[in-house]
Amino acid sequence: MSRLATTRPVRFISRHVGWKLDPMLLRLSGGRVATTVVIPTAVVETRGARTGELRRNAVIYFHDGDRVIVAASHAGAARHPAWFHNLLADPEVTVNGIPMTASVVTDGREQRRLWSLADRVFPGYVTYRRDAMHAGRSIPLVALTSRGQA
DSSP: OHHHHTSHHHHHHIIIIIHHHHHHHHHHTTTOOOTTTTSOEEEEEEEOTTTOOEEEEEEEEEEETTEEEEEOOGGGOSSOOHHHHHHHHOOEEEETTEEEEEEEOOOHHHHHHHHHHHHHHOTTHHHHHHHHHHTTOOOOEEEEEETTTO
């Protein structure tokens, strides 16, 4: 699945169709169905940085203790996904309806540890990081913490 997800046509479909379709699929199925099939996917709700409007985006995630970790990969594209800019402007988000606070992981050692975990969840991240690096950016990791724990 991961090998297929890193092909050019599937990445295009993912960026332009899948991530727009997945929030609806996840909501209608109670979180059980997404185009990512077996890869854990959640809906992150942010507020538009300029408009303040609610935005729903599907993201691949994994747990690190009590935190939920997501990568702003945009499938290795040259720019960060819009949801990443939105959560920088307003870090109060929801993940599958749970209120959380987002923070970018900046410590290099922690990033390396989390990437090793992320690559186990979705091995395609290796390709995404390589392509993003060639495009001149590094993919940020975001830690999401329950607002009761933040």
